[in-house]
Amino acid sequence: MSVKEPVLEIKDFSVDYGLGDQGVQAVRDVTLTLHRGEVLGLAGESGSGKSTLAYGVTRLLPPPGVISGGSVIYHPPGGDPYDVMALTDHELRAFRWAETSIVFQGAMNSLNPVHKVSTQMLDVIKAHEPDLSPQARTARAQEMLKLVGISADRMDAYPHQLSGGMRQRVMIGMALVLQPQVVIMDEPTTALDVVMQRQILAQLVELRERLGFSVLFITHDLSLLVEFSDRIAIMYGGRIVEEAKSADLYKDSLHPYSEGLLKSFPALRGPRRELSGIPGSPPDLRGMPSGCSFHPRCPHAFDRCSDEVPLLGIPSARNDPSRSVACWLPGRVPVG
Amino acid sequence: MTVTGPAVAPVVVPEVVLEAEGLTKHFPVRRGLRDLFTRDRKVVHAVDDLNLTLRRGRVTALVGESGSGKSTVARLLAQLHRRTDGDIRLRGESVEVHGGRAFRAYCRRVQMIFQDPFASLNPTHTIRYHLTRALKIHGRAGKNSAELEQNLRDLLLRVQLVPPERYLDKFPHELSGGQRQRVSIARALGADPEVLLADEPVSMLDVSIRLGVLNLLRDLKERLNLAILYITHDIASARYFADETMVMYAGRMVEGGDSETVTQNPAHPYTRLLIESAPDPDRLDRVGDLRAPEDQGSGEPPSLIAPPTGCRFHPRCVHAMPKCSTELPPRFELPVVDNGQSHWAACWLYEEGAAK
Numbered sequence: 001m002s003v004k005e006p007v008l009e010i011k012d013f014s015v016d017y018g019l020g021d022q023g024v025q026a027v028r029d030v031t032l033t034l035h036r037g038e039v040l041g042l043a044g045e046s047g048s049g050k051s052t053l054a055y056g057v058t059r060l061l062p063p064p065g066v067i068s069g070g071s072v073i074y075h076p077p078g079g080d081p082y083d084v085m086a087l088t089d090h091e092l093r094a095f096r097w098a099e100t101s102i103v104f105q106g107a108m109n110s111l112n113p114v115h116k117v118s119t120q121m122l123d124v125i126k127a128h129e130p131d132l133s134p135q136a137r138t139a140r141a142q143e144m145l146k147l148v149g150i151s152a153d154r155m156d157a158y159p160h161q162l163s164g165g166m167r168q169r170v171m172i173g174m175a176l177v178l179q180p181q182v183v184i185m186d187e188p189t190t191a192l193d194v195v196m197q198r199q200i201l202a203q204l205v206e207l208r209e210r211l212g213f214s215v216l217f218i219t220h221d222l223s224l225l226v227e228f229s230d231r232i233a234i235m236y237g238g239r240i241v242e243e244a245k246s247a248d249l250y251k252d253s254l255h256p257y258s259e260g261l262l263k264s265f266p267a268l269r270g271p272r273r274e275l276s277g278i279p280g281s282p283p284d285l286r287g288m289p290s291g292c293s294f295h296p297r298c299p300h301a302f303d304r305c306s307d308e309v310p311l312l313g314i315p316s317a318r319n320d321p322s323r324s325v326a327c328w329l330p331g332r333v334p335v336g
Numbered sequence: 337m338t339v340t341g342p343a344v345a346p347v348v349v350p351e352v353v354l355e356a357e358g359l360t361k362h363f364p365v366r367r368g369l370r371d372l373f374t375r376d377r378k379v380v381h382a383v384d385d386l387n388l389t390l391r392r393g394r395v396t397a398l399v400g401e402s403g404s405g406k407s408t409v410a411r412l413l414a415q416l417h418r419r420t421d422g423d424i425r426l427r428g429e430s431v432e433v434h435g436g437r438a439f440r441a442y443c444r445r446v447q448m449i450f451q452d453p454f455a456s457l458n459p460t461h462t463i464r465y466h467l468t469r470a471l472k473i474h475g476r477a478g479k480n481s482a483e484l485e486q487n488l489r490d491l492l493l494r495v496q497l498v499p500p501e502r503y504l505d506k507f508p509h510e511l512s513g514g515q516r517q518r519v520s521i522a523r524a525l526g527a528d529p530e531v532l533l534a535d536e537p538v539s540m541l542d543v544s545i546r547l548g549v550l551n552l553l554r555d556l557k558e559r560l561n562l563a564i565l566y567i568t569h570d571i572a573s574a575r576y577f578a579d580e581t582m583v584m585y586a587g588r589m590v591e592g593g594d595s596e597t598v599t600q601n602p603a604h605p606y607t608r609l610l611i612e613s614a615p616d617p618d619r620l621d622r623v624g625d626l627r628a629p630e631d632q633g634s635g636e637p638p639s640l641i642a643p644p645t646g647c648r649f650h651p652r653c654v655h656a657m658p659k660c661s662t663e664l665p666p667r668f669e670l671p672v673v674d675n676g677q678s679h680w681a682a683c684w685l686y687e688e689g690a691a692k
Contacts, residue, residue: 045542045543045544193402194610194615197613220542220543227616227617228615264544264547265572269600275576276548276551277545281514281515
């Protein structure tokens with residue numbers, strides 16, 4: 001990962017729910033770049049817009065969700081970049097799954113209960129590569145299942161015959177079966193126990209090394225992301241408030257919200273400290289606070305915070321182009 | 337050189353409020369057509385031979401994965417399920433009630449907080465209704481409406497919903513998750529209980545407000561001298577919040593003791609696996625080596641209809657010995673590390689009582 005080549009560039013992306021006066025802005029001016037082969041973590045509380053962003057980027061957003069602006073530039077390997085938002089329905093159908101696939105929240109329940117695993121998997125391959133012979137399709141599906149640690153004789157099982165962890169593996173296998181460049185994972189392990197979670201993530205790391213895809217990993221569990229991803233972006237109230245390399249974010253977070261979030265996880269090791277979480281509750285999209293949406297809960301808020309929206313930029317105190325923060329506190333305001 | 341043991345200060349052991357001994361719950365499995373001619377009735381061994389003591393002013397955590405039977409324990413203690421075997425004693429008195437007056441009297445002293453505050457409050461009623469009902473049922477509503485009003489205000493103040501007037505006439509959907517969970521805590525406090533059974537009280541809440549609710553519960557425990565059972569799958573939060581931690585695996589307790597000791601010096605291989613697997617940002621060196629080292633099996637707990645013989649963890653355990661698959665390990669007391677708290681594990685590795 002010496003040369004950082006972008007694979008998915010999200011620019012000034014906004015999503016609204018509803019139109020006119022009733023509308024609320026769920027995602028506002030998000031700019032985010034996913035590089036080839038990296039795991040980018042997207043963390044935030046419920047209602048921060050992280051899932052909406054993922055669905056918006058793949059144009060899977062059901063009404064009343066409306067993409068109100070921005071572009072998503074996809075860079076295929078060796079080809080010319082194009083805007084996902086400008087694709088026709090036909091092109092979009094080919095793009096999804098083959099170039100970008102998604103593992104949904106509660107993925108273990110997104111398998112069709114009345115079809116065998118094999119049927120569902122072969123269906124995907126058939127739709128995208130109709131020229132492949134049935135034998136080749138089966139071979140591909142079996143190979144993929146083996147990669148995610150499921151023996152080939154489970155191919156003909158129905159979803160209810162598999163455990164939660166196995167279903168999750170099948171879902172990850174299905175997402176990878178067409179060898180996409182980008183895999184979006186929306187809380188893929190939330191419903192699983194910690195032991196299983198670690199096994200599946202270990203497998204994912206291994207597969208990424210072998211197949212070289214990039215992952216946009218969405219979760220509310222920041223402590224998991226710090227360990228598992230290369231970079232982390234933190235969302236609050238529909239905006240990205242901080243972005244940095246995982247280790248930097250953990251050791252030296254700049255936004256008060258990131259700091260509060262990191263302090264909300266009791267530690268398993270080291271001294272037992274009194275922790276307080278973050279006072280107040282997450283904002284309601286219908287009544288977003290003015291200025292920085294975190295200011296009512298922020299311990300360092302001052303006048304400017306409630307008046308002006310801080311812009312995401314490289315903080316002046318750290319001359320490091322790999323990080324950015326949106327905060328008015330001294331040293332965090334963008335240079336220039 | 338003579339070694340004299342450190343003068344152990346007489347530890348004041350708070351009085352026992354609720355106690356379970358040999359608690360067992362088996363759920364019958366529905367018999368299909370194929371089972372018509374068989375004699376054996378299959379059961380799910382949800383909880384087997386569990387001993388638990390809740391003391392005044394202390395938090396006891398019950399940690400386990402989904403399906404380990406920890407919620408069943410809470411329901412048994414709340415008398416929502418009939419137990420198959422064993423005993424539950426409230427202040428030394430054996431209790432078994434189902435419904436009616438006796439159940440209500442029991443509820444007055446043992447209250448439960450549920451996991452999902454979105455489901456445990458009735459969406460068609462106001463907060464005032466929920467709390468008034470709890471007070472009335474448990475005979476604490478006061479003689480007149482002014483007293484009732486004062487009691488309602490007190491309840492909300494106790495759970496730090498201030499000012500109370502702002503919340504009393506709201507409907508559940510107008511409150512955030514954390515506020516709703518505070519209302520359900522207030523409702524439980526309406527009975528003025530001695531024991532609170534909290535079944536994953538924060539796992540449905542947003543990360544940033546979980547600690548607020550846990551800190552509130554701790555504060556209540558200290559002020560009202562409550563005995564709290566804290567059921568969770570998150571062992572880090574047990575370390576933070578509970579005085580004592582018990583670990584459950586596949587319906588049986590495998591380790592227990594002072595929270596700090598259990599989390600810092602885990603003895604049972606399963607507890608070690610659980611702690612190894614928990615996300616821990618302080619160990620960034622582990623990146624790329626995410627595999628849990630202590631797991632032999634597929635990472636899944638066994639079927640509870642036909643649980644493994646002997647120690648239930650043996651098929652997954654890296655330290656398994658022949659004995660583990662045949663004999664059930666009893667509790668072995670472990671050498672005390674530093675603070676004079678007892679610590680035990682149900683594992684044959686500790687049979688000699690020698691430290692590993």
